[in-house]
Amino acid sequence: MKSKIIYKIAILVTVLYSCSPRNISTKYYEQNRTTLDSIQQSYTKLFKQKPFIVGFTDKAFENISLEIITDSLTYIYDFKINEKRLSDSLFKYNLNSKAVTELINQMHSIRCTWVNSFDYFVEGEKKSLVFLSIKPVGLSRPFSNKKYYVITYFSQKQYYDKKGRLVNNRKQRQLQKLNGEVFKRINDKVSYTVSSTYR
Amino acid sequence: MNFLLKNYGKLLLALCMFFWSTDVEGAIKQLRETDTTSTSSREEAIKFIDGIKVPELSVYWPNINPVSFLQNIKENIHEPLGMYPGIGTNFCGYGALIYLFLHDDPLGYAKFMLALYKDGKASLGISTFEPAEIIKQTAGTLKYKGLLDIRPAEQMFYLTLADHFKGYVNIFNRHFDPGDENTFWASVNYAKFNRMVRHLLNYKVYARGTDLLQPSVGNTYDYIRRKMQQGIVVLYLNNRILHKKKQEKIKLGIPTHFVILQDIMKTKEGITLIYWDYGHKTLRQLKPQFLHKIVFGVSQCIKKKAIEK
Numbered sequence: 001m002k003s004k005i006i007y008k009i010a011i012l013v014t015v016l017y018s019c020s021p022r023n024i025s026t027k028y029y030e031q032n033r034t035t036l037d038s039i040q041q042s043y044t045k046l047f048k049q050k051p052f053i054v055g056f057t058d059k060a061f062e063n064i065s066l067e068i069i070t071d072s073l074t075y076i077y078d079f080k081i082n083e084k085r086l087s088d089s090l091f092k093y094n095l096n097s098k099a100v101t102e103l104i105n106q107m108h109s110i111r112c113t114w115v116n117s118f119d120y121f122v123e124g125e126k127k128s129l130v131f132l133s134i135k136p137v138g139l140s141r142p143f144s145n146k147k148y149y150v151i152t153y154f155s156q157k158q159y160y161d162k163k164g165r166l167v168n169n170r171k172q173r174q175l176q177k178l179n180g181e182v183f184k185r186i187n188d189k190v191s192y193t194v195s196s197t198y199r
Numbered sequence: 200m201n202f203l204l205k206n207y208g209k210l211l212l213a214l215c216m217f218f219w220s221t222d223v224e225g226a227i228k229q230l231r232e233t234d235t236t237s238t239s240s241r242e243e244a245i246k247f248i249d250g251i252k253v254p255e256l257s258v259y260w261p262n263i264n265p266v267s268f269l270q271n272i273k274e275n276i277h278e279p280l281g282m283y284p285g286i287g288t289n290f291c292g293y294g295a296l297i298y299l300f301l302h303d304d305p306l307g308y309a310k311f312m313l314a315l316y317k318d319g320k321a322s323l324g325i326s327t328f329e330p331a332e333i334i335k336q337t338a339g340t341l342k343y344k345g346l347l348d349i350r351p352a353e354q355m356f357y358l359t360l361a362d363h364f365k366g367y368v369n370i371f372n373r374h375f376d377p378g379d380e381n382t383f384w385a386s387v388n389y390a391k392f393n394r395m396v397r398h399l400l401n402y403k404v405y406a407r408g409t410d411l412l413q414p415s416v417g418n419t420y421d422y423i424r425r426k427m428q429q430g431i432v433v434l435y436l437n438n439r440i441l442h443k444k445k446q447e448k449i450k451l452g453i454p455t456h457f458v459i460l461q462d463i464m465k466t467k468e469g470i471t472l473i474y475w476d477y478g479h480k481t482l483r484q485l486k487p488q489f490l491h492k493i494v495f496g497v498s499q500c501i502k503k504k505a506i507e508k
Contacts, residue, residue: 056446057443057446058446059446059447065443069479072480073473073479073480073481073482074479074480074481074482075481075482075483076481076482076483077484113446118286118345119345119346120342120343120344120345120348121342121348121349124267124349135446147445168342174377176342176343177343177378177381178287178343179286179287179381180287180378180381180382196445197444197445198444198445198446199444
């Protein structure tokens with residue numbers, strides 16, 4: 001009887017561990033590297049032409065939020081994925097409609113919830129990073145608050161401590177949080193975290 | 200008599216509270232009546248700040264480069280809409296407050312900032328700011344906040360305001376630790392925001408709203424539109440719906456965000472809202488029900504007239 005209970009507990013622990021965010025995170029980037037890097041590259045290229053932010057705001061990945069950034073205003077619109085208004089708006093604001101639609105489809109295929117770019121400064125010099133959030137199926141387990149796998153692509157090499165956590169600089173080595181989260185090393189320019197929010 | 204003896208402590212406490220509150224209320228009332236603050240024009244502020252030489256490195260703010268500091272103040276006076284409370288921070292309430300300050304009294308803003316930098320303390324309205332040592336050490340070091348990274352004067356002001364003003368949302372995190380610009384330490388509840396404006400600036404504030412329930416003002420659009428015609432309107436919004444960060448279906452109906460309303464109009468699609476927050480203006484189209492759902496507070500800020508001074 002006792003051994004049966006221990007056996008059941010062992011199975012439960014194994015199942016829970018296999019579903020844990022940590023386990024998924026360590027493998028996820030390498031498994032999906034081609035698609036993720038492709039999204040980052042397309043987005044960076046399109047952002048340079050005309051700044052915008054795009055993401056899926058619902059669990060079914062049917063509703064899109066599109067933010068178009070101009071000098072005077074940021075326009076925020078919500079669309080259904082195949083809605084004609086989406087392509088009309090892309091055309092109206094001089095975005096590359098075909099390429100943005102391809103990017104959205106690519107994001108949809110991998111359950112990428114959000115992509116944006118923002119500036120940061122190193123000794124006064126402007127750099128930029130691309131912020132990508134994904135909601136992998138493995139992270140959608142009950143009892144887990146952390147549901148989004150967030151990747152940051154920096155434009156230059158970053159510093160990490162011995163545990164592989166992002167730090168502010170080579171000398172001080174203080175933990176450098178982004179959006180309140182500690183990021184871990186994937187490679188010199190790419191890091192990840194598992195977060196409760198997608199942006 | 201027995202009752203008095205038994206409740207002596209309570210009575211004493213009530214008496215102290217009464218005198219304390221009348222004292223504070225009295226000071227505020229007196230300030231409102233006498234209205235000693237003065238307003239200025241942007242031209243005056245530009246003339247003043249352009250004549251200021253780069254100050255020496257402050258002993259109080261060791262991580263704030265004086266050249267960047269002065270540059271930042273100049274930028275804010277020339278382009279007040281460009282002021283940027285930073286990515287991921289909880290500085291939106293302070294951002295809205297400084298927006299009002301820059302629009303009402305840019306010269307006062309410049310003088311206050313220079314005094315705070317040079318002396319490590321400064322007064323504004325009925326408040327005197329003398330930030331904690333850790334605030335002085337942190338200002339100028341915030342990173343990965345977008346443009347705020349290179350705006351040390353803004354970092355100084357946001358951190359100083361958050362260090363000075365406390366509301367019930369700050370009860371469990373009253374003292375700054377690194378990274379607290381993103382936490383409840385920096386949060387602003389509705390009463391705290393209105394209190395800050397009343398204490399510091401030359402505005403009369405007519406506020407309707409709470410932290411938990413939407414204000415019952417009839418038609419939200421009509422009410423906001425009416426208020427906008429008489430003064431600057433600050434909206435207290437549920438940002439979890441406006442700027443979703445999670446894909447969940449059930450969302451907490453809690454407001455967390457302050458924006459300065461620029462325009463609101465009815466269109467074919469519903470209601471078009473243009474507001475200022477985080478360094479730029481944003482345009483959003485909403486359904487009327489959605490507008491009612493997200494608005495938790497409407498603060499109308501009207502400049503005090505000369506006759507009231």
